[in-house]
Amino acid sequence: MKQFKFWNTCCGWLVFAIAAATYLLTIEPTASFWDCGEFISSAHKLDVGHPPGAPFFMLMGHFFTLFAMDAGHVAMCCNAMSALASAFTILFLFWTITALGRKLASGKSSKEGSANQSLEVWQTIAILGAGAVGALAYTFSDTFWFSAVEGEVYASSSLFTAVVFWLILKWDEKADEEGSDRWLILIAYLMGLSIGVHLLNLLTIPAIVLVYYFRRYDFSWKGILLALLASVVMLAVVLYGIIPGFPTVAGWFELLFVNVLHLPFNTGLYVYIVLTIAAIVWAIYESYADR
Numbered sequence: 203m204k205q206f207k208f209w210n211t212c213c214g215w216l217v218f219a220i221a222a223a224t225y226l227l228t229i230e231p232t233a234s235f236w237d238c239g240e241f242i243s244s245a246h247k248l249d250v251g252h253p254p255g256a257p258f259f260m261l262m263g264h265f266f267t268l269f270a271m272d273a274g275h276v277a278m279c280c281n282a283m284s285a286l287a288s289a290f291t292i293l294f295l296f297w298t299i300t301a302l303g304r305k306l307a308s309g310k311s312s313k314e315g316s317a318n319q320s321l322e323v324w325q326t327i328a329i330l331g332a333g334a335v336g337a338l339a340y341t342f343s344d345t346f347w348f349s350a351v352e353g354e355v356y357a358s359s360s361l362f363t364a365v366v367f368w369l370i371l372k373w374d375e376k377a378d379e380e381g382s383d384r385w386l387i388l389i390a391y392l393m394g395l396s397i398g399v400h401l402l403n404l405l406t407i408p409a410i411v412l413v414y415y416f417r418r419y420d421f422s423w424k425g426i427l428l429a430l431l432a433s434v435v436m437l438a439v440v441l442y443g444i445i446p447g448f449p450t451v452a453g454w455f456e457l458l459f460v461n462v463l464h465l466p467f468n469t470g471l472y473v474y475i476v477l478t479i480a481a482i483v484w485a486i487y488e489s490y491a492d493r
Contacts, residue, residue, distance in 0.1 A: 206326055210300050213330050218293040221341045225285035229351045232277045242267075242280045242353040258398030259355050277353060284357035288350030291357070294364040296337035301371045303329035359400035366392050366403060370410045374417050397445060404440060408433040 233239035244251040245263025266283040270276045307325045321329070340346055349356040366389050373385035389410065396403035411433035419425055452474045459470035
């Protein structure tokens with residue numbers, strides 16, 4: 203078990219190094235002729251990009267532009283962020299493939315989780331080889347390589363997507379242990395952050411729900427259909443409810459406090475932020491109080 207983890211970690215970082223070197227050596231020296239120029243300039247000045255916006259991407263991009271020696275290297279630094287994000291995507295893709303390969307090699311069902319017994323040498327080589335082939339094939343694929351060398355949101359969004367799916371496999375492995383739900387909480391947190399980059403990550407919700415279903419429940423076609431239905435409902439609530447609803451309600455508060463109560467501008471916004479933080483703190487307290 204420990205030996206497999208060691209080689210899995212070493213091979214993963216080796217694949218990451220290959221991907222990072224490939225992308226950093228081939229990044230665009232300046233802006234590509236589409237949205238990249240807008241994203242780079244908005245990140246550099248911390249401005250607002252085109253709707254629906256990508257605030258977390260702008261923050262990350264601004265951090266990387268701080269390493270530019272002059273204005274002529276701003277675009278290159280932002281492109282380097284996409285290159286590194288894509289390389290980390292390849293890293294987590296490798297670990298995802300090896301995690302699935304280990305589950306297949308264990309010969310156990312999803313409900314039993316990953317096996318802890320040691321693998322044969324040939325099994326270890328086969329699993330690591332499959333991970334390397336799959337990850338490196340994706341590394342040099344045309345579309346992914348194209349997005350990895352320019353300052354667009356798709357590289358960072360791919361990283362979030364790769365990480366959250368790897369995390370649900372980590373939860374699957376640790377599901378029977380105390381405190382395993384922290385992996386689910388981390389998934390929810392990263393999904394929230396990913397909304398500030400791109401909405402692509404929300405498409406992992408059905409896959410995550412199915413992994414959870416197969417780990418916790420016995421197989422049945424009815425159960426699968428209900429799980430898929432629940433995942434679609436969750437996706438719809440987030441996509442059409444929470445994302446547009448949160449700023450909409452903030453606008454209602456502002457109109458109430460400014461137009462009805464005749465208080466200064468932004469009063470309703472501040473009240474809304476305070477109430478939101480208070481609700482989150484209360485929810486966290488209640489979750490611990492029930493234990």
